[in-house]
Amino acid sequence: MKLNWLVLLVLLVLLLPFGLKAEPKVVLVSIDGVRWQEVFAGADPALSHRPEWVKTPQLIQAFTPGQPELLMPFLHKTVSQQGITVGNRSQGSSMNVSNPYQISYPGYQELLAGFVDPAIHSNNKIANPNVTVLEWLNQQPPLQHKVAAFGSWDLFPYILNTERSGLTVNAGFMQQQGKLSEKQKYLNQLQAKTPSPFANVRLDVFTQEFALEHMRLHKPKLLYIALGEADDFAHMGQYDQYLAAIHRSDQFIADLWQELQNDPYYRDQTTLLISTDHGRGEAAQWRSHGKSAAVPGYKGPVPQIAGSEQIWLAAIGPGIPSAGLIRTTGSWQQGQMAATLAAALGFDYQAVQHKAAPAFDFNASARLALSPSHLEVRRGDKPARLQEHSNAM
Ligand SMILES: [Zn+2]
Numbered sequence: 213m214k215l216n217w218l219v220l221l222v223l224l225v226l227l228l229p230f231g232l233k234a235e236p237k238v239v240l241v242s243i244d245g246v247r248w249q250e251v252f253a254g255a256d257p258a259l260s261h262r263p264e265w266v267k268t269p270q271l272i273q274a275f276t277p278g279q280p281e282l283l284m285p286f287l288h289k290t291v292s293q294q295g296i297t298v299g300n301r302s303q304g305s306s307m308n309v310s311n312p313y314q315i316s317y318p319g320y321q322e323l324l325a326g327f328v329d330p331a332i333h334s335n336n337k338i339a340n341p342n343v344t345v346l347e348w349l350n351q352q353p354p355l356q357h358k359v360a361a362f363g364s365w366d367l368f369p370y371i372l373n374t375e376r377s378g379l380t381v382n383a384g385f386m387q388q389q390g391k392l393s394e395k396q397k398y399l400n401q402l403q404a405k406t407p408s409p410f411a412n413v414r415l416d417v418f419t420q421e422f423a424l425e426h427m428r429l430h431k432p433k434l435l436y437i438a439l440g441e442a443d444d445f446a447h448m449g450q451y452d453q454y455l456a457a458i459h460r461s462d463q464f465i466a467d468l469w470q471e472l473q474n475d476p477y478y479r480d481q482t483t484l485l486i487s488t489d490h491g492r493g494e495a496a497q498w499r500s501h502g503k504s505a506a507v508p509g510y511k512g513p514v515p516q517i518a519g520s521e522q523i524w525l526a527a528i529g530p531g532i533p534s535a536g537l538i539r540t541t542g543s544w545q546q547g548q549m550a551a552t553l554a555a556a557l558g559f560d561y562q563a564v565q566h567k568a569a570p571a572f573d574f575n576a577s578a579r580l581a582l583s584p585s586h587l588e589v590r591r592g593d594k595p596a597r598l599q600e601h602s603n604a605m
Contacts, residue, residue, distance in 0.1 A: 234481045234530075235433070236433075236482075236483065236557050236558055237432075237433045237434070237435075238434050238435075238483045238529075238556045238557055239435045239436075239437070239468065239472065239484050239485070240434075240435070240436045240437070240484075240486075240487075240549075240553055241436075241437045241468070241484070241485070241486045241487075242320075242323065242437075242438045242487055242489060243442055243458070243486070243487075244316060244364075244440040244443035244444075245489065245490060245492055246443075247492050247519075248301065248491065248524040249494070250280070250283060251284060251287065251300075251458075251524050251526075252280055252297075252299065252302070252303075252524070253277070253278060253280055253302075254275055254277055254278060254279050254280040254281075254282060254283045255272060255276065255277045256277065256451075257277040258495055259495075260272060260451060262451070264449070265449055265450065266450075266451050266452045267452060268452050271453070271456050272452045272456065275455055275459070283458060283462070284458065284459070284462040285462060285466070286462045286463070286465055286466035287486070287526050291484075291486070291526045291527070291528045292537070293534065293536070295484075295526065295527050295528030295529065295532045295534065295535075296525075296527050296533065296535045296536065296537075296578070296581070297525065297526045297527075297536065297537050297538070298525040298537070298538050298544055299523060299524025299525060300537055301522065303537055303582055304539045304540070305538055305539055305540050305582070306540050307522075307523050307543060307544040308522060308543045308544075308545060308546065309490055309491075309520075309521050309545075310547055310569075311332075312328075313332075313333050313334075313502065314490045314491070314501055314502050314517075314520035315334075315490060315501065315502045315520075316443070316489050316490065317332055317371060318332050319490045320367075320489055321342065321344075322547045323487065323489060324344040324345060324371065324372070324550060325342040325344045325550060325565070326345060326549070326550030326562075326565060326567070326569055327342075327547050327567035327568055327569065329341070329342055335367065337367060338370060339370050339375060339376070340370060340371055341373075343373075344372055344373075344550070345551070345553055345554050345565075345568075346359050346361060346377070347373070348554075348561065348564065349557065350377065350378070350434075352559060354433070355433050355434060357380075358431075358432050358433040358434065359379060359380070359432060359433070359434040359435075359436075360379070360380040360423075360430070360432045360434075360435055360436070361379060361380070361381045361382075361436040361437075362383065362419050362420075362423035362426065362435075362437050363383035363384070363436075363437075363438035363440065364383070364384075364413050364415070364418075364419045364438060365384065365438065366383055366384025366385065366386075366412045366413070366414075367383070367384075368381055368384070368438060369381050369383055369386075382422050382426075383438070384412060384413070384414060385403065385408070385414050387400045387403070387404070388422055388425075393429060395421075395425050396422070399421050399422055399425070402418075403418045406418075409444070409448070410444045413441060413444050414440075415441060416440060416441045416461065416464065417460075417464075419438070419439060419440070420439070420464045420467075420468075423435065423437045423468075424468065427471070428471075431477055433557065434553070434557065437468070439461050439464065442454055442458050442461060445457050446499055447500070451498070465486060468484075469528075472484070481530060482529055482530075483527065483528070483529030483531060483532065483556040484528050485525070485526075485552065485553060485556075486525070486527070487525045487526070487546070487549060488523050488524065489523075490502075490521070491521060491523055492517065493517035493518060493520065494519050497517050497518070497519075500515050501515065501517050501520035502516075502517055502520055503515065503516060503517075523546055527574065531555075531574065531575075533574055533578035535574075535577070535578035535581035536582065537582045538577045538578070539580040539581070539582050541580070545569050547568065547569035548570060548572050550565075550568055550569075551569065551571035552571040555571040
């Protein structure tokens with residue numbers, strides 16, 4: 213008997229480092245300005261045949277309209293099967309931003325701080341006066357220095373107020389700093405030599421690769437990846453490039469998920485949340501988004517684009533039921549994401565930030581799940597004037 217106890221003890225000590233103790237982790241991915249219409253119905257037939265918006269038809273040949281699983285295979289074949297999705301309005305599922313501006317910085321403020329701040333009504337580079345859920349969690353003992361954010365847009369150091377928060381943030385065209393792996397050194401060199409089509413947004417592949425390498429080296433418990441190129445291609449009026457960017461984003465997230473599941477530190481302990489900062493218009497207005505409330509810092513004509521408030525969510529992980537598309541009673545709100553993210557890590561964000569919207573109750577909402585078998589999106593093709601604006605997220 214004595215020997216058996218000893219064997220058990222040795223086994224226990226040997227096995228402890230191999231993840232017997234489950235610890236929650238969260239990865240949040242946002243894809244800037246991606247419409248629910250593409251997420252749930254794939255290529256928009258009203259746009260995908262228009263030569264003025266599609267210069268390279270071969271690029272989107274594989275994305276048959278009405279077959280969203282061709283555009284976003286990971287989201288439909290994995291997340292929707294093993295987790296939940298919200299925002300397919302043609303099936304009674306909706307999610308909105310609450311902010312009246314419906315552009316990027318106000319969207320990220322709502323997503324990451326959990327509430328609307330009228331002081332954040334533009335995309336100007338102002339340090340966020342609000343503490344985001346990332347900053348707050350980074351101060352909690354189990355998560356200290358275990359939070360990191362990687363973004364394609366150069367505004368993230370302001371949105372996350374790195375001067376005050378001290379958060380690890382790499383965004384825009386920033387080089388990775390500190391003691392670097394060979395891969396990080398190479399990514400720095402490659403990024404410096406790669407032209408971006410956008411003035412203040414790098415290509416997403418750098419955001420993705422910097423984030424994955426940081427994850428391998430530093431094992432963050434909360435990782436935020438903010439992809440950005442889809443929105444910029446849309447503003448440029450390149451529907452083919454916009455779709456290709458969405459497809460790449462889905463592939464990036466699939467690769468990320470696979471790495472998480474191959475790593476005992478993350479496997480079966482990591483919640484993945486995927487969403488966006490705002491929607492965009494329909495038909496001829498697909499290129500743009502925003503409401504007139506947003507004026508300063510928003511370059512181009514004052515936008516008034518219906519549909520910009522419409523967003524979506526996909527989630528998978530240990531606390532998320534395998535429910536597929538959820539029918540929502542009323543509309544879910546963007547501001548709920550911050551408390552949801554904290555809850556997945558075991559924290560009550562609302563207790564310290566009373567302005568924050570409540571976390572989603574995924575288990576209660578699973579009762580309202582819809583069969584994901586016949587997704588179909590009804591599309592309006594109403595004529596609308598084409599909005600021009602450049603360089604605005
Ligand atoms: Zn935009």
